[in-house]
Amino acid sequence: MARVLVVEDEARLCAYLTRTLGADGHLVDSARSGPDAVRRLRDSEFDLVVLDLMLPGFDGFEVMQRAFDRRPDQRVLVLSAMMDVATRVRCLQIGAIDFLGKPFATAELVERVRTRLRTPSTSVSQRWLRIGEVVLDLERQILSLGGRDVPLSHREFMLLGHLMRRAGQVCSRRELLASVWGYADDPGSNVVDVTVRRIRGKVPRPVIETVRNVGYAFSAG
Numbered sequence: 001m002a003r004v005l006v007v008e009d010e011a012r013l014c015a016y017l018t019r020t021l022g023a024d025g026h027l028v029d030s031a032r033s034g035p036d037a038v039r040r041l042r043d044s045e046f047d048l049v050v051l052d053l054m055l056p057g058f059d060g061f062e063v064m065q066r067a068f069d070r071r072p073d074q075r076v077l078v079l080s081a082m083m084d085v086a087t088r089v090r091c092l093q094i095g096a097i098d099f100l101g102k103p104f105a106t107a108e109l110v111e112r113v114r115t116r117l118r119t120p121s122t123s124v125s126q127r128w129l130r131i132g133e134v135v136l137d138l139e140r141q142i143l144s145l146g147g148r149d150v151p152l153s154h155r156e157f158m159l160l161g162h163l164m165r166r167a168g169q170v171c172s173r174r175e176l177l178a179s180v181w182g183y184a185d186d187p188g189s190n191v192v193d194v195t196v197r198r199i200r201g202k203v204p205r206p207v208i209e210t211v212r213n214v215g216y217a218f219s220a221g
Contacts (some may be wrong), residue, residue: 002047002117006030007037007063008079009055017050017079017109024110034058038066046074048117050109051096053080053087064094077116079104083182085154092161093138101182108175115166129164131218134207136161143203150202155180159195163208163218172215192216 004026008014014030022028029044031037034057041049041063049067053060060078067074078091081102088099098116100109129136135144141157143150152160158180163171173192177183181191196208196216209219 002026003045004028004113005037005040005044005046005049007032007049007055007060008052009033010052020106020110021050021113024113026113032056034060034063037063041067041070041074045071048075048077048113050077050079050113053078053082053091061090061094064091064096068095075116077112079109085158085180085182088158088179088182089141089154092158097165099179101178115169129161131164131167134164134218136164143207145203145205145207148204152199152202155191155195156199156202159192160199160207160218163216167218170211170214170217176215 004021006014006017006021006028008017008030009032011032014032018028018030029040029046031040032055034055036057037049037051037055051060051063055063060080064076067076072095074095076096077098077100078096079100079102080087083101091099098112100112129138133146136142136157137144141152141154143152143157143160159176162176162179176192177189180195196210199208200206206219209217211217
């Protein structure tokens with residue numbers, strides 16, 4: 001049974017998240033402010049933190065920084081209505097392992113929590129996301145492939161980073177639209193496919209595999 005801390009200041013949503021994750025078999029605690037979250041993280045060990053960014057006392061960014069200062073391998077899934085690219089990049093750079101925008105589908109949240117609990121913990125001090133010869137520099141937002149640096153746009157960086165963090169899994173276009181562009185619903189855009197083509201045009205060999213009628217997956221081959 002995994003221990004999960006829900007940090008959410010809106011009372012009804014906090015109670016809903018606590019009930020939902022508890023019903024999925026997790027032992028769930030909750031906090032409704034930045035200082036309360038830090039106290040609970042200081043006093044107890046949690047396998048995963050589901051964290052809102054807009055909190056009283058101090059915000060979720062500060063909660064993450066203090067959590068990682070104490071425990072660098074703490075897993076954090078950010079759940080926030082702040083879905084602009086800069087915010088998502090900042091969360092990932094601080095050390096969050098996932099970002100889900102509000103409003104969200106309950107089934108997706110439950111599955112992401114399950115997936116992230118299976119993800120090995122890594123140190124927030126790690127600057128690089130590395131799989132084989134494919135390396136993402138999280139500070140400079142540059143892809144390195146076989147020692148060759150490849151500059152990426154914000155969205156290219158976010159998309160490839162999402163796929164790498166979910167290596168071994170297929171990511172649907174809807175999931176990528178939500179994570180990289182912040183769309184709660186599919187607007188019928190082809191921006192995912194266009195961005196994948198741009199990444200493929202910048203690298204000497206494939207790093208993204210198309211899974212027909214499903215989406216995309218990271219390819220280390």
